[in-house]
Amino acid sequence: MQNFEKVLGQIERNKTIKENGGITSILPPFPRLAEKYGGFTKGSITAITAGSGVGKTKFVKYFTIMNIFKRTVNSNIKPKIFYFALEESETDFWLSFIAMYLYEKYKITISVSQLKSIGNYTVNQELLEKVKGAERFIQQLQNNVEVIDHIRNPTGIKKYVKAFFDDPNIGEYEYKEYDGKQVTVGYRYKSDDTWVFFILDHISLLSNEMMAETRSRLSTYQTLDYMVKDITLELFSKKFKMANIIVHQQTPSSEKAQYTNRGALIEEMLEPSLEELHLNKGVQQDYEIVLGLFNPSRHNIPVHSGYDVSLLGQKYRSLIFLKDRHFGLENSAVGLYFNGANGEFQELPRAEEMANPTKNYYEHFIKL
Numbered sequence: 001m002q003n004f005e006k007v008l009g010q011i012e013r014n015k016t017i018k019e020n021g022g023i024t025s026i027l028p029p030f031p032r033l034a035e036k037y038g039g040f041t042k043g044s045i046t047a048i049t050a051g052s053g054v055g056k057t058k059f060v061k062y063f064t065i066m067n068i069f070k071r072t073v074n075s076n077i078k079p080k081i082f083y084f085a086l087e088e089s090e091t092d093f094w095l096s097f098i099a100m101y102l103y104e105k106y107k108i109t110i111s112v113s114q115l116k117s118i119g120n121y122t123v124n125q126e127l128l129e130k131v132k133g134a135e136r137f138i139q140q141l142q143n144n145v146e147v148i149d150h151i152r153n154p155t156g157i158k159k160y161v162k163a164f165f166d167d168p169n170i171g172e173y174e175y176k177e178y179d180g181k182q183v184t185v186g187y188r189y190k191s192d193d194t195w196v197f198f199i200l201d202h203i204s205l206l207s208n209e210m211m212a213e214t215r216s217r218l219s220t221y222q223t224l225d226y227m228v229k230d231i232t233l234e235l236f237s238k239k240f241k242m243a244n245i246i247v248h249q250q251t252p253s254s255e256k257a258q259y260t261n262r263g264a265l266i267e268e269m270l271e272p273s274l275e276e277l278h279l280n281k282g283v284q285q286d287y288e289i290v291l292g293l294f295n296p297s298r299h300n301i302p303v304h305s306g307y308d309v310s311l312l313g314q315k316y317r318s319l320i321f322l323k324d325r326h327f328g329l330e331n332s333a334v335g336l337y338f339n340g341a342n343g344e345f346q347e348l349p350r351a352e353e354m355a356n357p358t359k360n361y362y363e364h365f366i367k368l
Contacts, residue, residue: 017192023077026195026243029067030347033319033334037327040064040243042195045232045286049272050293051250055317057087057201058096058343059293064199064245065145066100072195073140081197082161085149086205093147094138099342101134102127111341152207154227158235161198165240170194187240195243198236202247203227204278224280233286246287249278270299274322290323306351307335311362314340316348337365 014024026040040046048063050056065081072079085093095112102108108130114121115131123131151157164170165187171194174186209218209226218226228246236242250272272292274284284290296304297313309316317336321329335348346365348354354361 013192023071023075026068026071029063029070029345030334030336032347032350037329040068040197040245042241042243043237044288045228045237045244045246046289046291047246047248047277047284047287048291048293049248049250049277049322051272051295052252053298054293054295055338055340055343056247056249056293058338058340059317059345060199060201060245060247061096062100062343062345064197065141066097068197069141069144076193077195078191078193079144079195079197080164081145081199082164083145083147083199083201084151084157085147085201086152087201088149090147090149093149094142096343097138097141098131098134100344101137102130103339103342103344105133106130109339109341114341152205154206154209154223154231155212157200157227158231161236161240161242164196184239186238189241196240198232198242198244200227200232200244200246202249204249221280224283228283228286248283250276250292251278270294270296270301271318271320272322284323287323288325289321292320292322294318294320305333305335307348307354308362312337312365314338315365315368317345337368339368 017024024041025038027034028037028039048056048060050059065083068079068081071077083093092112095115098115099110099112102110108127110127113119115123117123148157148160151160165173169190171187171189173184174188175182176185177183203224206220206223206227208220209223210216211218232244232246236244253276271294274290275281277284294304295314295317296309297316302308302310304316305318307316307318315338317338319334319336321332324330335351335354337346337348338344348365349359349361353359
């Protein structure tokens with residue numbers, strides 16, 4: 001059990017960090033949400049869930065990597081991000097950030113497929129010169145982000161990440177003696193400015209784990225359990241104090257339209273939920289925050305949370321807090337603008353402000 005002095009020391013350290021203009025959490029990229037939601041902290045476990053094709057991966061890249069980069073680029077924070085890409089190649093990963101760069105710098109909307117000149121589209125010389133200008137931005141990201149697309153099993157992931165912490169330049173393990181044996185109980189960083197992130201996209205695509213002791217293969221359910229409870233919670237969160245983000249798909253059956261006996265669509269049955277986490281919903285017990293991303297336009301829902309989806313169409317997403325241990329935001333939602341080609345997200349004005357005819361908000365976001 002931690003003594004009071006150790007707990008008090010954490011409070012005092014964070015107080016000093018904030019008073020000196022430092023960072024104790026990575027706030028979200030949406031201003032109104034950031035007023036209530038503290039974002040990613042060391043040792044936290046956040047899950048992001050949605051149905052297939054809703055934009056989970058694009059949201060995760062924007063919400064985590066792009067946001068972490070912007071929040072820390074002019075600070076003392078030294079982020080290290082392990083991004084395990086189980087759904088795309090490393091090349092496509094970096095192409096997606098070139099697409100983000102082109103939109104942010106030139107307001108050019110272009111997809112990864114177009115950047116590869118697939119189909120009828122061909123990158124012209126003018127655009128190619130702009131792409132070359134992204135080199136410095138991509139190199140800055142690559143200084144902090146490591147994309148791993150060749151490891152798919154939990155033990156392989158654990159070994160890869162642990163090798164980073166075995167470097168004495170990063171820090172050292174903390175031990176205690178139990179029954180005459182030294183047991184690892186924690187990890188002390190050489191610098192408090194080192195922040196390490198683990199991003200898994202997505203957990204349903206893990207390969208079933210082979211247990212070395214028994215030479216038997218775990219079921220998919222057991223593999224997810226092992227990844228979340230034994231590795232993410234016990235090692236990455238508790239010992240290494242990493243900020244963990246796990247993408248967890250919803251079950252396909254949850255996307256089927258359901259109706260009342262009067263024929264009215266039951267929206268709540270289509271929105272992401274804890275009960276519909278794919279393959280192993282039990283791991284949600286270890287998630288501190290669970291965020292659901294919902295696209296009502298694919299179900300022809302005309303109005304959602306006060307927003308006119310019939311106007312915004314595929315450009316609208318709702319970010320829903322399905323679980324929140326810390327900030328009291330459970331069951332609340334944020335309306336987002338989404339550019340599906342390049343993965344750009346923006347926080348929409350409140351629904352009542354969007355409806356103000358003098359503001360022309362709908363016209364503005366439709367034209368983006």
